[in-house]
Amino acid sequence: xxxxxxxxxxVRAALEAxxxxxxxxxxxxxxxxxxxxxxxxxAAEKRxxxxxxxxxxxxxxxxxxxxxxx
Numbered sequence: 154x155x156x157x158x159x160x161x162x163x164v165r166a167a168l169e170a171x172x173x174x175x176x177x178x179x180x181x182x183x184x185x186x187x188x189x190x191x192x193x194x195x196a197a198e199k200r201x202x203x204x205x206x207x208x209x210x211x212x213x214x215x216x217x218x219x220x221x222x223x
Contacts, residue, residue, distance in 0.1 A: 159207045167201040 174194035181187040 159204050159211075164201070164204050164208070167197065167204055170197040171201055173197075 174197045178190035178194055181190045
């Protein structure tokens, strides 16, 4: 299995994506937009959870340093 690097920038971007999807869900006014926002939020949360899991497996994150998972 190839090593995966996780950076603070990726985690920050994932958090922002979750929040953006949550806001879209709050303001969705059509059933199709609600469905899209729910799917988008689910995908963003899964990515964030993945990044956090990789960081935990590697003992956490420090600024300016990539973490690697095998």
